[in-house]
Amino acid sequence: MARANAAYYANFDFSRDFCTAPELTQVFGELLGAWAKTVWQMMGAPSDVVLAEAGPGRGVLMADALRVWPDANVHFIETSARLRAEQALHVPNAVWHDSLATVPEGPLILLANEFLDALPVRQFVRRDAGWMELWVADGAYVEVPAAVALPDDPVGSFREVNEAALGFCEALAARGAVALIIDYGPGTSAPGSSVQAIEGGKYADPLAAPGQADITAHVDFGAISARVPCQGPVKQNAFLTSLGLFQRTDVLARRHPDKAQALRLAAERLTAPQAMGSLFKCLCLCPKGFAPAPGFE
Ligand code: SAH
Secondary structure, three states: OHHHHHHHHHHOOHHHOOOOHHHHOHHHHHHHHHHHHHHHHHOOOOOOOEEEEEOOOOOHHHHHHOOOOOOOOEEEEOOOHHHHHHHHHHOOOOEEEOOHHHOOOOOEEEEEEOOHHHOOOEEEEEEOOEEEEEEEEOOEEEEEEOOOOOOOOOOOOEEEEOHHHHHHHHHHHHOOOEEEEEEEOOOOOOOOOOOEEEEOOEEEOOOOOOOOOEEEOOOOHHHHHHHOOEEEEEEHHHHHHHHOHHHHHHHHHHHOHHHHHHHHHHHHHHHOOOOOOOOEEEEEEOOOOOOOOOOOO
């Protein structure tokens, strides 16, 4: 799965297959830029702060954020060469990294929208004999006894464990970073199978054509918040509304009547519970005792 997704992001324009918040409205990136700058001030405004983004996609979130915080020192964590080239068009002064490990030490603020869902999960299914892990051989699932301790769910239940996401969050915590993680998934851990593949805007079989489809899984915010100090998770609609999504949308809509309808529809889509408002959660990873970050009061 990890390699299939690397191939997908290396070769395809993900915006062909799904639409993310920064692609919907510039207000999303602007609010996150304001959030990051406020957090920097809460840190005591260290001059050597790094503003990082993990999985920046086309780079538009950061381009919008930089209108609020123009002199931020931007570092991108991105493995796709193709997307790096596109990001460079939007944020020419960024510095690129393959992983968090090479991002300079020191005060760090990190943004990650729809990044953790792209990392591979291990999937387990409960059978009569106990938990089995789903492996893939010759294009089909095979079940092997699980070597991981899992809750005592009913037979037929699924569980997913995203070790890469947990490891990423633990590395951020170890550095004392303040990070804003936004993604879709439950606020508390629950059984279920959420691995999905999207190809050409439609659901596809995850095993059918590795590297052709975007394979994702829900982010288990319960598992992350049990592992690292954090604030939240809060639902995306509460978070964006408290940051002023509708006020900023109104200002822009009045200034640009030709874009007013698209801006208002985007704000609606980001906050409506049946769209992205409720399934999407926002989590702030931060050192214990850090004052409540904007949107997490
Ligand atoms: N944040 C963007 C894009 C989300 S798509 C947006 O909201 O529009 C996921 C992004 O994560 C892509 O940029 C993809 O190339 C990147 N990515 C996926 N797996 C990665 C990995 N293991 N390391 C670094 N970047 C990765």
